[in-house]
Amino acid sequence: MTTNESKTEKSSLNFIEQIIEKDLKEGKNNKAIHVRFPPEPNGYLHIGHAKSICLNFGLAEAYDGTCNLRFDDTNPSKENIEYVESIKKDIEWLGFKWHEQPKFTSDYFEQLYQYAISMIKAGHAYVCEQSAEEIAEYKGTPTTAGKESTWRNRPIDESLEWFEKMKNGEVEEGKMSLRAKIDMSSPNMHLRDPLMYRIKRASHHRTGNDWNIYPMYDFAHGQSDYIEGITHSICTLEFEVHRPLYDWFLDQIIEEGHIRPRQIEFARLNLSYTVMSKRKLLQLVEEGHVSGWDDPRMPTISGIRRRGYTPKSMRTFAEMIGVAKRDNMIDLGKLEFAVREDLNKIALRRMAVMDPLKVVITNYPENKIEHLPAVNNPEDETAGERMIPFSREIYIEREDFMEDAPKKFFRLSVGREVRLRYAYFITCNEVIKNEQGEIVELRATYDPESKGGKSPDGRKVKGTLHWVSAQENKQAQINIYDRLFNVEDPQKIENGQNFLDNLNPDSLKTITAFVEPSLGESRIGEHFQFERIGYFCPDYDSKPNQLIFNKTVGLKDSWAKLADKD
RNA sequence: UGACCUAUGGUGUAAUUGGCAACACACUUGGUUUUGGUCCAAGCAUUCUAGGUUCGAGUCCUAGUAGGUCAACCA
Numbered sequence A: 001m002t003t004n005e006s007k008t009e010k011s012s013l014n015f016i017e018q019i020i021e022k023d024l025k026e027g028k029n030n031k032a033i034h035v036r037f038p039p040e041p042n043g044y045l046h047i048g049h050a051k052s053i054c055l056n057f058g059l060a061e062a063y064d065g066t067c068n069l070r071f072d073d074t075n076p077s078k079e080n081i082e083y084v085e086s087i088k089k090d091i092e093w094l095g096f097k098w099h100e101q102p103k104f105t106s107d108y109f110e111q112l113y114q115y116a117i118s119m120i121k122a123g124h125a126y127v128c129e130q131s132a133e134e135i136a137e138y139k140g141t142p143t144t145a146g147k148e149s150t151w152r153n154r155p156i157d158e159s160l161e162w163f164e165k166m167k168n169g170e171v172e173e174g175k176m177s178l179r180a181k182i183d184m185s186s187p188n189m190h191l192r193d194p195l196m197y198r199i200k201r202a203s204h205h206r207t208g209n210d211w212n213i214y215p216m217y218d219f220a221h222g223q224s225d226y227i228e229g230i231t232h233s234i235c236t237l238e239f240e241v242h243r244p245l246y247d248w249f250l251d252q253i254i255e256e257g258h259i260r261p262r263q264i265e266f267a268r269l270n271l272s273y274t275v276m277s278k279r280k281l282l283q284l285v286e287e288g289h290v291s292g293w294d295d296p297r298m299p300t301i302s303g304i305r306r307r308g309y310t311p312k313s314m315r316t317f318a319e320m321i322g323v324a325k326r327d328n329m330i331d332l333g334k335l336e337f338a339v340r341e342d343l344n345k346i347a348l349r350r351m352a353v354m355d356p357l358k359v360v361i362t363n364y365p366e367n368k369i370e371h372l373p374a375v376n377n378p379e380d381e382t383a384g385e386r387m388i389p390f391s392r393e394i395y396i397e398r399e400d401f402m403e404d405a406p407k408k409f410f411r412l413s414v415g416r417e418v419r420l421r422y423a424y425f426i427t428c429n430e431v432i433k434n435e436q437g438e439i440v441e442l443r444a445t446y447d448p449e450s451k452g453g454k455s456p457d458g459r460k461v462k463g464t465l466h467w468v469s470a471q472e473n474k475q476a477q478i479n480i481y482d483r484l485f486n487v488e489d490p491q492k493i494e495n496g497q498n499f500l501d502n503l504n505p506d507s508l509k510t511i512t513a514f515v516e517p518s519l520g521e522s523r524i525g526e527h528f529q530f531e532r533i534g535y536f537c538p539d540y541d542s543k544p545n546q547l548i549f550n551k552t553v554g555l556k557d558s559w560a561k562l563a564d565k566d
Numbered sequence B: 001u002g003a004c005c006u007a008u009g010g011u012g013u014a015a016u017u018g019g020c021a022a023c024a025c026a027c028u029u030g031g032u033u034u035u036g037g038u039c040c041a042a043g044c045a046u047u048c049u050a051g052g053u054u055c056g057a058g059u060c061c062u063a064g065u066a067g068g069u070c071a072a073c074c075a
Helices: A015-025 A047-062 A081-093 A105-121 A132-139 A156-167 A221-228 A237-253 A278-286 A301-307 A311-321 A332-346 A448-453 A517-521 A558-564
Strands: A034-037 A066-071 A125-128 A177-180 A195-199 A213-215 A232-236 A262-266 A348-350 A356-361 A370-375 A385-390 A393-397 A417-420 A425-433 A439-447 A467-469 A474-481 A508-515 A528-530 A534-538 A547-554
Touching (some): A015 A047, A034 A047, A034 A232, A047 A301, A066 A105, A370 A448, A417 A448, A439 A448
Parallel strands (some): A232 A262, A474 A547
Antiparallel strands (some): A125 A177, A370 A385, A393 A467, A417 A425, A425 A439, A534 A547
16 A cells, blocks of 8 residues: 555646655655644635645645644634634535644643743743834834844843743733844844734633733744644745744754654635635625625635535635645636536436516416426436426516527527427417516417427427426525626725725625425525526525525526627 | 745646646537536647757746735734
8 A cells, every 4th residue: 555655646746745745755754744724713714715724634635644623823812712613614514524633722822831931041032121113113124124122132031030920910911022032134024033922911712811921923833833743834825934934933942853844835815706815804794795704605615605515616626726836816717617517416406487477378278287207417317306297377487588589599489489398399479568568478389299398200499498387386585696796806906995896786686486396395405406597505594485595606608608799 | 126935828737857838717619418507529828028058948047027925912
């Protein structure tokens, strides 16, 4: 068995896989792969996180390694347990399993504190009494060097003493901080004596009021990686400039014979027609532009789930977009392709009429109701059949009829014959209008010989329409979602505007539709294809007597494309 | 004008590390079809620019250009 050797089924490797295979080949880290997904529990996960989750957990799966889930909870004022729970749920939904129990950076607060003390003792850290403003001022700018703090060379004992007092809550918030002693003139801003600890009186969601000081990201992340034995610490590109600091901190604590984690950065996901920053997503929720974190228009994992996307489609998508270091803007169409591909294979076909137009079949008996068999999924024989009621009066889609139809219009028009899916051929012979001249009803005749939709004499009809019996159907509320923003990159804004000005006012349309009776039994978690329209799923609020469906994504529509050209 | 990073079709990712630029999405055209869906077939690139090395360069060298990240007691 060569599970630890290479990914044989894939012909090309991304740059991270190449690094890993090289490390494995060289026998680094005892030939083990141990990665981690380190979210901060201060918001809901979005599809960008999904990319990272698929990357990290996927790497662990591929190389017979392990992947930790670690909550990076060093900022008690922003984090809470609600987010912890939603993050766990999202990862599980995607189908991944973390190594052992979920881990928390707060589990290591005591160890981190000890590391800090030893650094003070070694002369690599000091307690600084500059204010936030002074620190910023002394820091300099990217193009000009900074100045050293006046507290930089205070005696070690004094720093030790004050750090202890900081910890014990004897120092006011903002009055002191612990800083690493590195290089105030470094061209890398992050090396200009970065903060290691700040005083915070907030209650932490796990450690309560045990601590009055909390470590900063840079002094917590690499250390946590080290403590957990992480081999490859994969993060996004904006942390690239942090890497020298990551390595510097590691140098201060590393011991002989221990695994030294390596930080590797990749480009975060950008998806067209949406935003991906937690801050902006939070704003959309808080200002009520969407109904919540799991609004099906949100790029959050919970939103996407409610929208009807499948875990498999998310993983396919992650596979499709790949991993690299250059900035990208992924076409939303790729995500839609991934979900259509999955849903096409698994979704049960049903008929539903969104915008009904009544058709009376004049030569069909008045009170007769036939139950006709219909295939559940042509892509999956095992899905079987169900029966659909057919009657003298039916509804078809309003847009499936046209009075002055062009040649390319394969649907219903006066004098034209079409097939009603799984039912009969009908020919339209009369249009009924109201006083305003609007079409309110169609009269048609059917060919009794064409039962099931098969032509009795081999004659062809070009069009097949979906339909629902006007007598036997269910009403359903349908939520039709469109892209949340009108422009590809909502963050690109004109002067004086903000990203909210790019919101698509028509991103949600709610209508009432007639659906075939079998949909009355649909359950949350199921996926349907409403034939010729798109994929839909029952919303969380859907009930048997009050059906609600969310549109996941439309079917590809080459007729709409053709019609658009005029 | 500092440091670091990145440049391959409309989009994303490859190219056995110097040897016929490949795969997917999108788009176009045609075929099949009881979903204008699916499926099948075909088409779609001067590898950011300019020089150079080489029998041969997306890959190496030189000089540019463009984009991104970094100045939170956030992560």
